[in-house]
Amino acid sequence: MLEGTIMGDETVIRELVARRVEAMRAGDVEALVGDYLPEAVAFTLAPPLRHTAPEVQDPEALRGWFASFDSAVDFEVRDLVVEVGGGVAFCFSLNRVSAVPRGGSGAFDLWFRSTLGLREVGGVWRIAHEHTSTPFYMDGSFSSAVDLKP
Structure with a gap:
């Protein structure tokens, strides 16, 4: 591995994202919550507007979410872009659940x-912030555009 280089860091972050995909598919809540920093904040699809570290790192909440399904969760990350430098990074993608x-x-x-x-x-690369969203229609209905596909 190219440790300490931008290319090496990008590879490590891509591997972290790939592990999270597999953890979602396996329902591995410990792996998922273990990727967050203690002070992490998440803006997720589910209310409220902000989830702080105690909530983000709570495996029971995530277990409850997985238990709300009769099937395994299928998860995909597409078009992942990673930018890294100086000990910080961000990445963005289109995801499917x-x-x-x-x-x-x-x-x-x-x-x-x-x-x-x-x-x-x-x-070790850890998640400090997560933001997920769906667009909404700007036609006055303000409905979430959950029918979109890449």
Whole structure:
């Protein structure tokens, strides 16, 4: 590996994102919450507007979310871009989540936008901030545009 170089750091961050995809598919809550810094903040698709570190690092909350499905969660990251330098990085991508809600008749398929802000602490890249969102229609309905696909 090219440790200490921008190319090496980008590779490590891409590997972190790939591990998170596999952890989502496996329902591995410990792996998912373990990627966050103690002071992490997340702006996710679910309310409230801001999730702070105790919530972001709570494996029980994430276990509850996984338990709300009758199927495994399928997860995909597409068009990942990573920018890194000086011990900080950000990456953005289009992500897809799909699963069968508990008691549902079929899977939903949702594409959304994702941005991660990372910091290197003690030689390890960790997530300091996560932001996920869906666009909304600007036609007066203000409906989330959950029907979009890349």
